[in-house]
Amino acid sequence: MGSAAISTSALDLLLLLRGSEPEGLGRADQVSYQIETAILMGILTEGDRLPTESVLAGELGISPITLRQSLAALRTKGLIETSRGRSGGSVIRRQIEFTNSQLQDKLRDTSTEALRDLGDLGAAIASMSARLAAGRADPKNVEHLEDLARRHRDSADDRARRRMDSRFHVAVSIAAQSSRLTSAALQLEAELMTLRWGRSGQPGSDGKSVEEHAAIVDAIRARDADGAASAAERHSRNETEYLIEQHLRLTMRPEESA
Numbered sequence: 200m201g202s203a204a205i206s207t208s209a210l211d212l213l214l215l216l217r218g219s220e221p222e223g224l225g226r227a228d229q230v231s232y233q234i235e236t237a238i239l240m241g242i243l244t245e246g247d248r249l250p251t252e253s254v255l256a257g258e259l260g261i262s263p264i265t266l267r268q269s270l271a272a273l274r275t276k277g278l279i280e281t282s283r284g285r286s287g288g289s290v291i292r293r294q295i296e297f298t299n300s301q302l303q304d305k306l307r308d309t310s311t312e313a314l315r316d317l318g319d320l321g322a323a324i325a326s327m328s329a330r331l332a333a334g335r336a337d338p339k340n341v342e343h344l345e346d347l348a349r350r351h352r353d354s355a356d357d358r359a360r361r362r363m364d365s366r367f368h369v370a371v372s373i374a375a376q377s378s379r380l381t382s383a384a385l386q387l388e389a390e391l392m393t394l395r396w397g398r399s400g401q402p403g404s405d406g407k408s409v410e411e412h413a414a415i416v417d418a419i420r421a422r423d424a425d426g427a428a429s430a431a432e433r434h435s436r437n438e439t440e441y442l443i444e445q446h447l448r449l450t451m452r453p454e455e456s457a
Contacts, residue, residue, distance in 0.1 A: 205247045212369070212385060213237045214258060215378065219386040227268035230259055234273060236389045239295040240369075241362040247291045249279070296358060297393065306394050306442065307449040314446060317391065318439025322432045324384050325368065329415055329431035331375035333424040340374035341420050348412040361395050367412060371431065374419065394442060407437065 205213075213233060220232040237243040249255055256266040270289055273279045281289045297305075332340065347370055351363035365388045372384035411434035418427035 203246060203248060205243060205249060209237075209242050209247070210250065210258065212242045212381075215382040215385050216389065217259075218382070219389045226261055227265050227272070230261060230266065230269040231272045233259075234269070235276075235278065235295060236392075238278060238291060239392055240365055240385075240388060241294075241359075242366075243291050245291055245293055249289045249291075251288060302393070302395070303449055306446050309394060309446065311443055311446060314394075314439065314443050317387065318436065318442070320383075321368075321387055321391070321439065322435040324372065324380060324387060325431040325435040326428045328372040328375045328377070328380050328384060329419065329427035330424045331377060331380070332371055332419045333422050333427040335376040336374035336419050340370075341416065344370050344374060344416045344419065348409070348416055351412060352409045361392070364408060364412075365392055365395075368435075371415065371419075391442075408434070411437065 216233040216236055217229075219236060220229045224232060234243065234249075243249075250258065252263050252266055252270075256263045259266065270279065270281060273289075274281060278292055278295070279289045280292045336344075344367065347363055347367040351360055351367060354360040354363060368388055369381065369384050372381040375381075411430060414430040415427060415434060418424075418430050
């Protein structure tokens with residue numbers, strides 16, 4: 200399998216996922232969770248080569264022994280493969296994909312109140328990120344947002360489209376030039392990625408997201424802070440309402456998910 204070293208930006212995003220893991224995990228399991236989440240979100244993709252163990256352990260602030268435990272767990276799951284020698288290292292082997300059944304079960308078991316709470320947080324992060332991005336984004340940030348919006352629009356694969364939507368949200372926070380907002384956006388999207396199910400199967404839903412992405416990018420490009428904040432909050436609220444609708448359908452009419 201051909202491989203390429205992960206970019207500095209991908210490594211930075213991986214590091215910002217610290218704190219996204221569930222409570223109660225040991226340090227090795229926390230690092231495994233961070234890397235798995237990065238794979239799930241498409242930050243790390245098949246063929247990406249992780250930094251050497253000494254470099255990655257240093258960046259993560261853990262011992263090489265702890266990192267080796269994390270990598271061993273990822274190898275057991277078939278997510279990475281490791282070779283030894285001067286040209287060796289660990290390479291991402293495959294993308295993480297949840298089955299529709301797994302996504303449905305997670306969404307069904309998450310309460311309406313929890314979904315609403317996630318939505319409130321998401322709307323706050325999206326609005327402020329877009330507002331700041333309108334004043335701080337450089338041309339490369341805008342170009343990256345345009346590329347992600349285009350890839351979301353043109354993707355024929357439902358799951359790839361959901362990943363592009365998630366990465367678009369994070370990219371808006373990156374364009375805001377705020378590491379704390381980016382970290383918050385990453386951690387929120389990591390949780391939401393395990394809840395998003397079925398959106399692409401609903402008539403008109405993708406077209407609506409495409410229009411909303413375009414409105415956010417247009418406002419950021421035009422340095423329209425109020426317009427960007429409003430468009431981003433609206434997009435976030437609409438996605439939350441859709442999740443709640445799907446949750447209620449699964450809860451009240453479970454036979455539909457069969």
